Amino acid sequence: MFKEQAQMKDKVRFSSSSSMLLPLVFIIVVIACAAVSPMFFTAENFRNIIVGSATFGILACGMTVVLVSGEIDLSVGSQIALTSVVMATLAPKSLTLAIIGSLFVSLCIGLINGILLTKTKMPSFVLTLSTMGIVRSLALVIANGQPVYGVPRSFANLSNAVVGNVPLVAYAMIVMYLLTWFFLKYTTLGRSIYAVGSNSESARLSGINVNRVKIATYAISGFVAGLAGLFYTSYVTLGLPDGAVDYETQAITAAIIGGTSFFGGEGKVFNTFLGLFIVGMVKNILNLMGVSPFVQPIAIGVLIIIAVGVRTRKS
Numbered sequence: 001m002f003k004e005q006a007q008m009k010d011k012v013r014f015s016s017s018s019s020m021l022l023p024l025v026f027i028i029v030v031i032a033c034a035a036v037s038p039m040f041f042t043a044e045n046f047r048n049i050i051v052g053s054a055t056f057g058i059l060a061c062g063m064t065v066v067l068v069s070g071e072i073d074l075s076v077g078s079q080i081a082l083t084s085v086v087m088a089t090l091a092p093k094s095l096t097l098a099i100i101g102s103l104f105v106s107l108c109i110g111l112i113n114g115i116l117l118t119k120t121k122m123p124s125f126v127l128t129l130s131t132m133g134i135v136r137s138l139a140l141v142i143a144n145g146q147p148v149y150g151v152p153r154s155f156a157n158l159s160n161a162v163v164g165n166v167p168l169v170a171y172a173m174i175v176m177y178l179l180t181w182f183f184l185k186y187t188t189l190g191r192s193i194y195a196v197g198s199n200s201e202s203a204r205l206s207g208i209n210v211n212r213v214k215i216a217t218y219a220i221s222g223f224v225a226g227l228a229g230l231f232y233t234s235y236v237t238l239g240l241p242d243g244a245v246d247y248e249t250q251a252i253t254a255a256i257i258g259g260t261s262f263f264g265g266e267g268k269v270f271n272t273f274l275g276l277f278i279v280g281m282v283k284n285i286l287n288l289m290g291v292s293p294f295v296q297p298i299a300i301g302v303l304i305i306i307a308v309g310v311r312t313r314k315s
Contacts (some may be wrong), residue, residue, distance in 0.1 A: 019272070059228040065217055067262065069217045076224075079225040085148050086102045089142065089150065110221050113131055113248075127295070258273070279286065
């Protein structure tokens with residue numbers, strides 16, 4: 001008992017220290033990027049960072065929720081691709097139907113993931129790796145392996161819209177992160193997700209229906225992936241069945257850099273927000289330096305190794 005209390009105190013101390021360290025890392029990255037390129041501190045470049053990070057930024061909200069529950073969802077990138085295809089396919093008939101249909105499809109995929117997870121007891125990594133391929137194939141079949149045109153110009157212009165010289169997607173991300181923060185901190189389901197992620201057996205003994213919590217978690221992940229898919233569709237202006245590749249990796253990276261534990265029970269969505277922009281700025285400065293997109297994933301991989309390595313050494 002005393003050992004568990006000591007471990008809990010160490011965990012709290014580490015969580016506090018990592019929360020204090022993250023803003024410092026953020027500032028260091030900003031200064032380093034500004035020193036590397038004079039183009040970094042321009043309004044147009046900041047707009048590029050925000051718009052370019054919007055899709056996986058929204059996706060990172062759902063990924064944080066899933067990781068806090070002690071699970072992972074590798075299918076969200078494929079869900080974005082499917083959302084874009086469904087959106088572009090239905091939009092010529094009805095934009096409202098296209099939006100609702102896209103969100104509904106993604107929500108259903110999340111529910112299926114959650115139900116399969118609880119029924120089969122399969123590791124979430126293996127399960128969602130499987131559904132990642134299934135959903136991607138479904139998007140390719142619907143689109144016949146080709147880009148789908150048909151997104152209305154009015155919807156496509158949303159990614160470029162500004163309100164008070166600030167991109168509209170910036171406001172959307174802020175609202176999304178505020179809603180996720182409120183959900184995790186102040187709702188019964190949100191607190192149950194933390195409990196299940198910390199110790200599912202203890203959560204079960206305390207009266208929490210663990211299976212329902214996990215199903216709800218994946219439903220949220222699916223719905224958020226659908227929202228991210230709508231922004232992605234607006235950004236690329238068409239349905240791309242082979243698009244959004246590795247977006248799940250970038251969302252995981254943002255959450256992990258923000259201090260969300262890969263083993264569940266720990267994570268703050270505002271820290272994910274900072275982690276998101278650390279990833280976004282690193283990718284941006286690599287673009288400004290002319291680094292090949294094929295090389296850039298190396299930097300993302302290094303960020304993950306450093307973030308997880310620091311947590312492992314201090315835990």
